[in-house]
Amino acid sequence: MISYNCVPLFIFNWKVGLNSVCSFRIMALPGVKKDGREVKIYENADELSTDLADYVAELSEASVKERGVFAVALSGGSLISLMSKLCEAPYSKTVDWAKWYIFWADERVVAKNHADSNYKLAKDGLLSKVPFVPSHVHSINDTVSAEKAAEDYEFVIRQLVRTRVISVSDISDCPKFDLILLGMGPDGHVASLFPNHPVLEEKEEWVTFITDSPKPPPERITFTLPVINSASNVAVIVTGSSKAETVHLVIDDVEPDKPSLPAKMVQPTKGNLVWFLDKEAASKLDGSKFSQ
Numbered sequence: 001m002i003s004y005n006c007v008p009l010f011i012f013n014w015k016v017g018l019n020s021v022c023s024f025r026i027m028a029l030p031g032v033k034k035d036g037r038e039v040k041i042y043e044n045a046d047e048l049s050t051d052l053a054d055y056v057a058e059l060s061e062a063s064v065k066e067r068g069v070f071a072v073a074l075s076g077g078s079l080i081s082l083m084s085k086l087c088e089a090p091y092s093k094t095v096d097w098a099k100w101y102i103f104w105a106d107e108r109v110v111a112k113n114h115a116d117s118n119y120k121l122a123k124d125g126l127l128s129k130v131p132f133v134p135s136h137v138h139s140i141n142d143t144v145s146a147e148k149a150a151e152d153y154e155f156v157i158r159q160l161v162r163t164r165v166i167s168v169s170d171i172s173d174c175p176k177f178d179l180i181l182l183g184m185g186p187d188g189h190v191a192s193l194f195p196n197h198p199v200l201e202e203k204e205e206w207v208t209f210i211t212d213s214p215k216p217p218p219e220r221i222t223f224t225l226p227v228i229n230s231a232s233n234v235a236v237i238v239t240g241s242s243k244a245e246t247v248h249l250v251i252d253d254v255e256p257d258k259p260s261l262p263a264k265m266v267q268p269t270k271g272n273l274v275w276f277l278d279k280e281a282a283s284k285l286d287g288s289k290f291s292q
Contacts, residue, residue: 069165
C-alpha cells in the first residue's frame with residue numbers, strides 16, 4: 001500500500017485500484033514521487049484547492065525572500081477557480097502580493113473583456129480580489145494579430161529577464177519563471193500546445209502563436225516547451241473523470257514509443273514538477289508503477 005498526499009490523506013490500495021479507498025483518515029504525508037514528478041491526489045477539488053493555495057503561498061514566500069519578486073505564469077480553464085483559496089484568509093493578508101509579477105502561459109487573442117479571455121478569467125476570479133500592483137500584471141496586446149501579440153509578449157519578457165524580474169536559466173537563455181501553473185485538456189494539451197501541432201517543435205522562440213486551435217477561439221499565443229521546462233517550478237492541476245484516461249497515459253507512461261502528448265512533454269530540466277489531481281482525475285492511474 002502506498003500513501004498519497006491528500007487533505008485529508010487517504011490510503012489507496014493499489015492492487016485493486018484507486019477506487020478502493022479506506023474509510024479512515026491519517027496525518028498528511030509527502031506525495032508520491034515518480035521519475036522526478038510529485039503526484040498529489042485529493043478526495044475532492046476543495047481539498048486540492050486548499051493545498052494548492054499552501055503550495056503557491058510557500059513558493060511565493062521563498063522566492064520573495066531569495067529574489068525580492070515572484071514571477072508566476074497562469075493558464076485559463078478551471079485553474080483560476082481552483083486558486084480561489086488564495087483570496088481568502090490567511091493568504092489574502094500574509095502573501096506579499098506587491099512582489100508578484102503575473103504572466104500568462106497562454107492566452108486567447110480576444111479583447112480583454114471577452115468571455116474567452118484568460119486575463120478576464122484571472123481578473124474576475126483573482127486579480128480583483130487581492131492587492132496586486134497593476135503594472136506588475138502583464139497581459140497581451142489584444143489589438144493586434146496573434147503573431148504580433150506573441151512577438152510583443154516575448155519582447156516584454158525579454159526586457160524583464162534583462163532586469164532580473166524574471167530569472168534566466170543557467171543552461172540556456174530561456175526565462176526561468178518561479179512558477180508556471182498549467183491545466184490539462186482531455187486531449188492532453190497544456191497551455192495552447194496541442195497534440196501533433198507544429199509548435200511543439202519550436203525551440204528558438206519563447207512565445208509563439210497559433211491560428212488554428214482545435215478548440216475555439218482559434219487564435220492564441222503560448223509559451224513554448226523550452227520556456228515551460230526552464231521554470232523553477234511547474235504545477236499541472238487536473239480535475240474530473242473526463243481527463244482520467246489522459247492522466248493515465250501521461251503519468252503511467254503508456255505507449256512510450258508513440259508521439260508524446262504535450263502534457264507528457266512537460267519535464268522541467270532542473271526544476272520541480274508537481275501534479276495536483278482530484279480522485280476522479282487519478283482514477284485510472286496504475287499505482288504499482290509508483291514508489292516512495
